[in-house]
Amino acid sequence: MFNSKLSFNNKIFGLFLIILIFFSFQVQRGLSIGYIDMEYILDNIPEYRQASQMLEQKIQDWKGEIAIKQTEIDNLKEQLENERPLLTPELIEEKEDEIAYLQEQLLKYQEAKFGASGEFIVQKRQLIQPIEDQVFNAVQEIGRVRNYDFIFENSAEALMLFSAERHDISDRVLKMINRSARSERRDEKEKEKNPLDEMKDEPYKSVKDAKEDKAKEEEREKEISERERKRDSIREARKRIRDSIRNARQEAFEKRREEAQRRRDSIRKARENKK
Structure with a gap:
C-alpha cells in the first residue's frame, strides 16, 4: 500500500516536472542565446599561447626554487633530530630558530x-586582460x-551545466578578433601613405552627405564610448572581487604567521623559565 502510494506520488511529481520544463521551454524559445568558451578562444590566439609558455617556464623556475628551499629545511630538521641527544639546549634552540626562520622565508617566497x-x-x-577586452x-x-538576447561565458561562474554546440559563438568571436587585428595592421600601413594621395582618391561629398557621415561617425564614437564604459564597469567589479579575495587571504596569512610567532x-x- 505504502509502496503504491509512493510510486503514485513519484509519477505525479514526474508529470509536474515535465509540464514545468515544457512551459519553461515555451516561454524561453523566443530568446536568442549564445555562449563563448574563453579557454578555447585563448588557446587559439598565438600571442597568448607564446606568452603563456613563457609564464609557465617562470612558474617551473619558482617551483624549483621552492623545492630547493624545502629540501634544505627538511635536511636541517633531519640533522637536528639525529644530533639532538648530543646537543646542549642552547644549540638545539639555535638550530630550531634557524629552521623556523627558513620556514618563514619560504612562506614569504611562496606568497x-x-x-x-x-x-x-x-x-x-x-x-x-588585453584578450578579455578584445573578446x-x-x-x-x-x-x-x-x-542576441543573452551571451554567456561557459565557465564555473556562469554555472552553465549544459548547452548545445549550435549556441557556441566562440569561432565568431575569434574571427572578429583576427579581423580586427588585420584591420589594425592595414590601418598602420594606410597611415604611412601620403595624405595628398588619400585626398585624390576621396570622392566629392555634398554638404548633406558630409553632415550625414559626421552624424554616423559621432554615433559610432558614442557606441564605442558606451562599450568602453560597460567594459570598464565590468573590469572594476572583477577588480573589487579580486581585491576582497586577496585581502582575505592576506589577512589569513598574517594571522597564521602571528600565531606561529x-x-x-x-x-x-x-625554556628560559626552566633555566
Whole structure:
C-alpha cells in the first residue's frame, strides 16, 4: 500500500516536472542565446599561447626554487633530530630558530610568487586582460548585429551545466578578433601613405552627405564610448572581487604567521623559565 502510494506520488511529481520544463521551454524559445568558451578562444590566439609558455617556464623556475628551499629545511630538521641527544639546549634552540626562520622565508617566497597578490596572479592578469577586452568588444558587436538576447561565458561562474554546440559563438568571436587585428595592421600601413594621395582618391561629398557621415561617425564614437564604459564597469567589479579575495587571504596569512610567532615565543619563554 505504502509502496503504491509512493510510486503514485513519484509519477505525479514526474508529470509536474515535465509540464514545468515544457512551459519553461515555451516561454524561453523566443530568446536568442549564445555562449563563448574563453579557454578555447585563448588557446587559439598565438600571442597568448607564446606568452603563456613563457609564464609557465617562470612558474617551473619558482617551483624549483621552492623545492630547493624545502629540501634544505627538511635536511636541517633531519640533522637536528639525529644530533639532538648530543646537543646542549642552547644549540638545539639555535638550530630550531634557524629552521623556523627558513620556514618563514619560504612562506614569504611562496606568497610573493603564488599569493593572492603574487607575481603569478599579476602576470596572468596582465597577460589575459588585453584578450578579455578584445573578446568583450567582439561579443558586444556580435550581440548587436545578430540580435542576441543573452551571451554567456561557459565557465564555473556562469554555472552553465549544459548547452548545445549550435549556441557556441566562440569561432565568431575569434574571427572578429583576427579581423580586427588585420584591420589594425592595414590601418598602420594606410597611415604611412601620403595624405595628398588619400585626398585624390576621396570622392566629392555634398554638404548633406558630409553632415550625414559626421552624424554616423559621432554615433559610432558614442557606441564605442558606451562599450568602453560597460567594459570598464565590468573590469572594476572583477577588480573589487579580486581585491576582497586577496585581502582575505592576506589577512589569513598574517594571522597564521602571528600565531606561529606566538608559539615560538612561548616555547622560548618556557625554556628560559626552566633555566
